[in-house]
Each structure stands twice: as structure tokens, then as C-alpha cells.
Amino acid sequence: MKKVFINGAEGKMGKAVARIIETRPELGLCVAVKRENGQAVLGDFDVVIDFSSPQGAQEAFAMARKHRRPFLTGTTNLSEMFLFQMQEEEKIPVFYAPNVSLSVYFFTELVRQAARMYPGYDFKLHEIHHVHKKDAPSGTAKKLADAMNLPYPQVTYERTGEVVGTHTAAFASPFDEITLTHEAKNRDLFADSAVHIALWLMKRESGFYTMSDYAKFKLKEKKK
Numbered sequence: 001m002k003k004v005f006i007n008g009a010e011g012k013m014g015k016a017v018a019r020i021i022e023t024r025p026e027l028g029l030c031v032a033v034k035r036e037n038g039q040a041v042l043g044d045f046d047v048v049i050d051f052s053s054p055q056g057a058q059e060a061f062a063m064a065r066k067h068r069r070p071f072l073t074g075t076t077n078l079s080e081m082f083l084f085q086m087q088e089e090e091k092i093p094v095f096y097a098p099n100v101s102l103s104v105y106f107f108t109e110l111v112r113q114a115a116r117m118y119p120g121y122d123f124k125l126h127e128i129h130h131v132h133k134k135d136a137p138s139g140t141a142k143k144l145a146d147a148m149n150l151p152y153p154q155v156t157y158e159r160t161g162e163v164v165g166t167h168t169a170a171f172a173s174p175f176d177e178i179t180l181t182h183e184a185k186n187r188d189l190f191a192d193s194a195v196h197i198a199l200w201l202m203k204r205e206s207g208f209y210t211m212s213d214y215a216k217f218k219l220k221e222k223k224k
Contacts, residue, residue, distance in 0.1 A: 003029075006033065006050075008052030008056055013190060017195060018031050029198075046069060054079060057075040058082055071094050074097060101184070102218065104140060111144055127141040130161060140165065144167055200214060
């Protein structure tokens with residue numbers, strides 16, 4: 001069994017990741033370390049999965065480097081300096097994505113293609129998240145805005161109830177309107193994906209990886 005270190009273990013995503021691991025023994029994983037910001041780490045681990053805070057992510061990254069273990073983070077609002085540090089990593093495999101869902105990655109690529117196909121249309125992007133979401137627009141919305149070449153201030157958003165995440169991209173002309181929407185039903189979408197990415201990351205060489213790298217692997221896997 002490979003031992004998983006969950007950073008931000010008491011958060012909604014941390015609990016979802018633990019639940020996926022504990023209910024899927026066929027994955028060959030077990031939760032060995034549960035940590036919150038500022039806590040020491042006792043015990044061995046094989047991979048770090050982080051959904052915490054910008055400060056917590058940096059702390060967990062330092063521990064991963066110290067123990068030479070792969071590091072995966074889906075934490076958003078990370079500083080440019082920390083992002084650069086991860087991108088330049090040479091000692092361990094590092095994975096970063098503001099949204100770790102494979103379906104959201106392909107949704108973003110679909111939006112990117114639509115933006116290229118309809119350059120004369122008016123672009124709109126709207127996102128809805130739960131009231132506890134701290135960043136607005138979200139990291140996912142910013143990725144979508146980049147795909148649409150849409151300035152962040154033009155992204156509209158709502159924070160309501162316990163909505164996991166809904167993103168809608170619209171392309172309008174005087175004659176028609178195209179609307180593309182992705183709606184996450186629950187956090188297990190992201191937790192399950194994070195767990196499978198962690199399994200994949202443990203087999204990678206040192207360096208920096210993104211959803212693009214994982215998507216290419218999955219596409220090759222389907223062709224076999």
C-alpha cells in the first residue's frame with residue numbers, strides 16, 4: 001500500500017480525498033498522514049496531496065522536497081514566486097492545477113476552441129461557487145478566461161449556498177448564442193481525479209506537471 005499525506009485534511013476537499021482512498025482499497029493507497037497548516041509531520045509517506053491554503057501548500061511542498069516525495073496541489077491563489085519555484089523543481093515530481101478534474105480540463109479546451117471559431121462574437125463567462133469560496137474569480141474561472149482571452153474583470157460570479165462549482169461560457173452574435181456549461185455535482189469529482197493523478201505522479205520522473213501532461217497520458221492510455 002502506498003502511503004498518502006493529505007495536507008488540509010480537515011477541509012472539504014481533504015475529507016473527500018480521504019473518503020475516496022478509504023473506500024477504494026483496490027487503488028492500493030492508504031491515508032498515512034493528515035495535516036493542517038503549521039503542524040509537524042510524523043510518519044512516512046509516499047506522496048503528498050494538498051488542498052489547503054497558499055501558506056499551507058508551501059509548507060507541504062517543503063516537506064515533500066525534504067523527504068523526496070511527489071507533491072500534488074490543487075490549492076488556488078498561490079503566489080507567483082511559489083508557482084515559479086514549483087515550475088523549476090528538479091528533485092521531485094510536482095503537479096499543479098487550479099482544478100484537478102479531467103472533465104474540467106477538456107471543458108476548458110472545448111471553450112478554447114469555441115473562442116477561436118467565433119472571434120467576432122461577444123464572449124461572456126459566469127461562475128457560481130459556494131459562499132465559503134475565498135477567491136473570486138476562481139482559479140478555474142481564470143483558466144477559462146485565459147482560454148477565451150477575456151480579461152478577469154469581465155468575469156461575473158456568484159457565491160451562494162453550497163454550490164460546488166458551475167461555469168458557463170457564452171458566445172453571442174446578433175443572430176445566435178452558443179452556451180457551454182460545466183456543473184460539478186459534488187467534490188468527489190475532484191477528489192477522485194486527484195487520487196488518480198497522485199497514482200500517476202508517483203511513476204513520473206522529477207519535474208513539473210500539469211493537467212495537460214495528465215490528459216495526454218490518459219488519451220494515450222485509451223488508444224492502447
